Amino acid sequence: MNHELIIVLDFGGQYNQLIARRVREEGVYCEVYPYTLSLKEIKAKAPKGIIFTGGPNSVYGDDSPQYDKAIYDMGVPILGICYGAHLMAHQLGGKVETAPVSEYGRTEVDIDNKDGLFKDVSDKTICWMSHTDYISKAPADFTVTAHTSVCPVAAMENRERKLYALQPHPEVMHTVEGKKMLEVFVKDVCGCAGDWQMDSFVENTIANVGKKVGGGKVLCALSGGVDSSVAAVLLSKAVGKQLTCVFVDHGLLRKNEGDEVEAVFGPDGPYDLNFIRVNAQQRFYKKLAGVSDPEKKRKIIGEEFIRVFEEEAKKIGTVDFLVQGTIYPDVIESGIGKSAVIKSHHNVGGLPDYVDFKEIIEPLRMLFKDEVRRAGLELGIPAYLVYRQPFPGPGLGIRIIGDVTEEKVKIVQDADAIYREEIAAAMESGLIPKYGQSGTIGQYFAALTNMRSVGVMGDFRTYDYAIALRAVDTSDFMTAEATQLPWEVLQKVTTRIVNEVKHVNRVMYDCTGKPPGTIEFE
Numbered sequence: 001m002n003h004e005l006i007i008v009l010d011f012g013g014q015y016n017q018l019i020a021r022r023v024r025e026e027g028v029y030c031e032v033y034p035y036t037l038s039l040k041e042i043k044a045k046a047p048k049g050i051i052f053t054g055g056p057n058s059v060y061g062d063d064s065p066q067y068d069k070a071i072y073d074m075g076v077p078i079l080g081i082c083y084g085a086h087l088m089a090h091q092l093g094g095k096v097e098t099a100p101v102s103e104y105g106r107t108e109v110d111i112d113n114k115d116g117l118f119k120d121v122s123d124k125t126i127c128w129m130s131h132t133d134y135i136s137k138a139p140a141d142f143t144v145t146a147h148t149s150v151c152p153v154a155a156m157e158n159r160e161r162k163l164y165a166l167q168p169h170p171e172v173m174h175t176v177e178g179k180k181m182l183e184v185f186v187k188d189v190c191g192c193a194g195d196w197q198m199d200s201f202v203e204n205t206i207a208n209v210g211k212k213v214g215g216g217k218v219l220c221a222l223s224g225g226v227d228s229s230v231a232a233v234l235l236s237k238a239v240g241k242q243l244t245c246v247f248v249d250h251g252l253l254r255k256n257e258g259d260e261v262e263a264v265f266g267p268d269g270p271y272d273l274n275f276i277r278v279n280a281q282q283r284f285y286k287k288l289a290g291v292s293d294p295e296k297k298r299k300i301i302g303e304e305f306i307r308v309f310e311e312e313a314k315k316i317g318t319v320d321f322l323v324q325g326t327i328y329p330d331v332i333e334s335g336i337g338k339s340a341v342i343k344s345h346h347n348v349g350g351l352p353d354y355v356d357f358k359e360i361i362e363p364l365r366m367l368f369k370d371e372v373r374r375a376g377l378e379l380g381i382p383a384y385l386v387y388r389q390p391f392p393g394p395g396l397g398i399r400i401i402g403d404v405t406e407e408k409v410k411i412v413q414d415a416d417a418i419y420r421e422e423i424a425a426a427m428e429s430g431l432i433p434k435y436g437q438s439g440t441i442g443q444y445f446a447a448l449t450n451m452r453s454v455g456v457m458g459d460f461r462t463y464d465y466a467i468a469l470r471a472v473d474t475s476d477f478m479t480a481e482a483t484q485l486p487w488e489v490l491q492k493v494t495t496r497i498v499n500e501v502k503h504v505n506r507v508m509y510d511c512t513g514k515p516p517g518t519i520e521f522e
């Protein structure tokens with residue numbers, strides 16, 4: 001597939017993926033690379049434009065990331081954002097200094113020139129700023145196009161050389177007219193028509209995967225989550241019964257989830273594929289008995305998952321291709337290096353070592369989550385599956401604090417089902433934004449604490465568990481705020497859980513953000 005391409009060159013900015021998503025929202029395909037990508041490699045990719053991200057460094061720092069100056073003479077439009085803007089100014093003869101005061105947050109920007117990037121922007125516009133250094137003097141051949149009360153050069157451009165620099169972050173929602181700025185860069189300056197559409201992605205992928213697989217056998221680990229479901233349907237459309245999907249029910253799924261997955265992908269569902277459901281619930285409960293350390297639980301579930309999958313794969317014999325639901329955020333390499341591992345995440349990424357196969361197929365490798373969802377809808381996958389919230393590989397195993405038993409799984413399943421029902425009702429009645437709409441909850445679920453406490457029910461003393469409800473607003477799952485759910489929703493959920501779920505006499509709401517908390521409890 002040959003698309004118009006914009007390259008985001010990452011200098012360690014926290015918004016690298018956001019920039020790429022915004023460009024793709026303009027219908028233009030965009031890839032993120034670390035700033036270590038060589039000029040030769042960039043040229044080989046023939047981008048229509050390049051965007052330099054922000055970054056934590058100062059251009060004068062000893063280890064500050066730089067780039068080959070020849071990039072400015074390629075004739076390819078470049079937009080530098082924050083650090084990227086400083087770098088452009090610094091390398092082309094302007095001056096970058098520590099600002100007398102740092103600007104952080106929403107800032108009013110005065111537009112001085114509307115001939116270029118700010119064509120459709122208001123004279124005064126609110127932008128998101130986050131910087132300590134600033135451009136104090138633009139290079140001689142640049143026009144200053146915006147300023148703030150602190151920044152003499154909040155934006156500059158050399159339209160002839162197609163070089164543009166922005167101190168504010170146009171990719172962030174708080175920059176009210178950021179979308180317009182990016183649109184002008186991508187469409188007017190880079191001349192992109194916007195040929196990145198989901199229907200053609202789906203069509204092309206089906207054709208390409210079909211060609212690649214030929215008459216081969218394909219194996220897919222299906223979790224019922226969005227990514228593996230969309231990958232499986234793409235493959236089934238491409239190769240039909242040459243595809244076998246193995247779905248391991250580890251007994252740590254949400255209420256009725258195993259049956260729901262089977263209804264869609266099993267023999268009575270709409271898809272033409274071989275579906276194997278492995279009911280391994282008891283195996284997992286046995287392995288988990290008496291184990292309460294979160295990391296140990298994660299390891300046990302991950303390893304047992306591989307064992308079960310491996311046994312099934314052996315029954316099928318040698319397969320030619322293994323399908324993985326890897327998506328683009330997993331592929332992007334940060335410009336500055338990886339951060340510390342907080343939790344050992346479990347997903348099918350661990351499988352290849354254990355299964356006899358020749359090649360991996362990752363049909364969603366270049367898609368962001370929202371694009372995976374759009375591809376899912378395009379493929380006719382039911383909306384409730386496409387908009388399913390993220391669900392961790394170890395499932396309810398990490399939503400039961402302490403040791404896991406079948407009884408506890410049932411308690412948390414029932415409480416979670418009530419919570420989900422009531423959230424769905426609140427979305428339906430307009431109390432909270434619907435899933436898929438802007439401002440919707442990022443993730444919500446019930447967890448079982450290992451705390452028991454005294455309560456009273458009827459005239460009797462009870463000594464039962466406390467359920468914790470969690471709901472977070474997040475776009476990237478790296479940071480999150482506790483959602484301010486309407487009190488009436490929380491009250492209804494609480495009443496229903498204590499009345500309907502045996503062995504629960506208390507419900508608590510988790511108000512912690514991430515950091516310092518994480519989204520899951522373990």
Ligand code: XMP
Pocket residue numbers: 342343344345346347390391392393394443477514517518519520521522
């Ligand atoms: P935390 O708890 O680290 O979670 O704030 C961030 C996001 O990742 C999900 N999560 C997982 N996903 N395997 C997964 O595929 C895992 O082991 C795992 N642990 C957490 C979590 O649900 C949230 O969306």
